[in-house]
Amino acid sequence: MHVGxxxxxxxxxxxxxxxxxxxxxxxxxxxxxxxxxHIPVSRKSPFPQGGDLPKKYYDVMDPFPVAAAAAAVxxxxxxxxxxxxxxxxDAIQTAKSVATVDQLSNGRFLFGVGIGWNQDEMENHxxxxxKRISVMRERIEAMKEVWxxxxxxxxxxxxxxxxxxxxxKPVQKPHxxxxxxxxxxxxxxxxxxxxxxxxxxxxxPDYRLLDRLDEWRAMEQEVGRSVPIxxxxxxxxxxxxxxxxxxxxxxIVVSLASESAEEVLPKLxxxxxxxxxxxx
Amino acid sequence: MQVGVLMFMTxxxxxxxxxxxxxEERSxxxxxxxxxxHIPVSRQSPYPAxxxLPKRYYDCMDPFPVIGAAAAAxxxxxxxxxxxxxxxxDPIQTAKSVATVDHLSNGRFLFGTGVSWNRDEIENHGTNFKRRLSLTKERIEAMKEIWxxxxxxxxxxxxxxxxxxxxxKPVQKPHxxxxxxxxxxxxxxxxxxxxxxxxxxxxxxxxxILDKVAEWEAxxxxxxRDVPLTCCLAEDDIDKWPHYRDAGADRIIVxxxxxxxxxxxxxxxxxxxxxxxxxx
Numbered sequence: 001m002h003v004g005x006x007x008x009x010x011x012x013x014x015x016x017x018x019x020x021x022x023x024x025x026x027x028x029x030x031x032x033x034x035x036x037x038h039i040p041v042s043r044k045s046p047f048p049q050g051g052d053l054p055k056k057y058y059d060v061m062d063p064f065p066v067a068a069a070a071a072a073v074x075x076x077x078x079x080x081x082x083x084x085x086x087x088x089x090d091a092i093q094t095a096k097s098v099a100t101v102d103q104l105s106n107g108r109f110l111f112g113v114g115i116g117w118n119q120d121e122m123e124n125h126x127x128x129x130x131k132r133i134s135v136m137r138e139r140i141e142a143m144k145e146v147w148x149x150x151x152x153x154x155x156x157x158x159x160x161x162x163x164x165x166x167x168x169k170p171v172q173k174p175h176x177x178x179x180x181x182x183x184x185x186x187x188x189x190x191x192x193x194x195x196x197x198x199x200x201x202x203x204x205p206d207y208r209l210l211d212r213l214d215e216w217r218a219m220e221q222e223v224g225r226s227v228p229i230x231x232x233x234x235x236x237x238x239x240x241x242x243x244x245x246x247x248x249x250x251x252i253v254v255s256l257a258s259e260s261a262e263e264v265l266p267k268l269x270x271x272x273x274x275x276x277x278x279x280x
Numbered sequence: 281m282q283v284g285v286l287m288f289m290t291x292x293x294x295x296x297x298x299x300x301x302x303x304e305e306r307s308x309x310x311x312x313x314x315x316x317x318h319i320p321v322s323r324q325s326p327y328p329a330x331x332x333l334p335k336r337y338y339d340c341m342d343p344f345p346v347i348g349a350a351a352a353a354x355x356x357x358x359x360x361x362x363x364x365x366x367x368x369x370d371p372i373q374t375a376k377s378v379a380t381v382d383h384l385s386n387g388r389f390l391f392g393t394g395v396s397w398n399r400d401e402i403e404n405h406g407t408n409f410k411r412r413l414s415l416t417k418e419r420i421e422a423m424k425e426i427w428x429x430x431x432x433x434x435x436x437x438x439x440x441x442x443x444x445x446x447x448x449k450p451v452q453k454p455h456x457x458x459x460x461x462x463x464x465x466x467x468x469x470x471x472x473x474x475x476x477x478x479x480x481x482x483x484x485x486x487x488x489i490l491d492k493v494a495e496w497e498a499x500x501x502x503x504x505r506d507v508p509l510t511c512c513l514a515e516d517d518i519d520k521w522p523h524y525r526d527a528g529a530d531r532i533i534v535x536x537x538x539x540x541x542x543x544x545x546x547x548x549x550x551x552x553x554x555x556x557x558x559x560x
Contacts, residue, residue, distance in 0.1 A: 011448035036448035065348030166318035
């Protein structure tokens, strides 16, 4: 089982190039980059994990250039959005961004996606909050057309374009793996519908992922499709990791605070032996 | 006078990290990355330079991740969009992308912008082609609010947002220089209206930019504002460069075709011989 690290990259955290190198040196598999384009003052949606919205949500950089910078200083580390808010982004531009980062990383990009939860943020990008699930599905379908066809077109309810041409196509064929975020049952269903993997939170206010794997297995059987799971935000304590491996996970992602190198590197050091242990 | 190099970055060009390092080693000032998100098959707008639209227009990568990678590989080279089609991009996302690459480069980003000419490409991003000038102006004004205020808002005809919060703010204050692309006289007016520099193409079917410099000087006087002149797509002939310096240009940009290192590096060696002649 692999271990990845997620961080909201800000202007007060370790530089993403330094973080990426430190992760690769210590045997971590991947770097996951969340995004929020902005936070409206109106704050219509409460923070799903409870309490005030943490400062880092206001401060996080655009994940695509950050992923590219991380890829530029590493050889093997995978770079990932975790997650990209697809309902807030133009499908044609995002298809180009994904293909670009996959090229710059020579096929090391993982495309973590999610529907978002922050109503007024999303609406500032022109997407009605209640339509975000359908908008995301159409945009993902449209991007798959763009990535795989010389002449791509898509005619949906929310995304509509006539035949067009754009390159580069991604290095990974047919496209970088799409890891669909979100909980049970909605996120799980979407992962089985159009994803290549499911990226749920490991620990939620109301349940732990490992306690609900039976439901997920039943869902897989019902849909007739199986995709790997990456629990996101797993415990920092490496002693908690073998339980994920034994439950069949191929990867977990540990979320670190947006802190300076002096604070982050000792935490990575403390986890490095655990990374080796679960990698087997 | 400074000299920069422009390249449409494609998957058949040398890697941008290598290009950036080679430019920095040879004392070029800057690297300029154009963009086209895609080319619709309908091809409603003829190519302004005449003839068929060149292949590289279909193939160029997203400039923001490309710049993130170039910045990671260098320490003094300036990195720039040349140009970014603002009318095709969401201003809140683009403000974040600009601030991000300004941080990744530690203040080495130049924001080249343009209104573009390719009707069906623009329209696939939801922009009415005839409104692209006003839309570009409003988006740039909105981005300036975002970059410079803790709580930003903008209420225009096309861009409308209540108070929002987003960081990081750019390293360069109040924001990275905005260079306005386009021809004489309209783009020159736009540059004086909302830009920090004018960036016309040097050689056009109907005139050479150096024949317009006297009128440009008069226009600046009339506006009571002075902004630098960057002559884009200058000749690949170092004997012509001193004319630009003598006419008072602050920077020229020479296009190098997206090709492999064995083709590009000898060209850079040849062009580098012109740098000394126009230095100072």
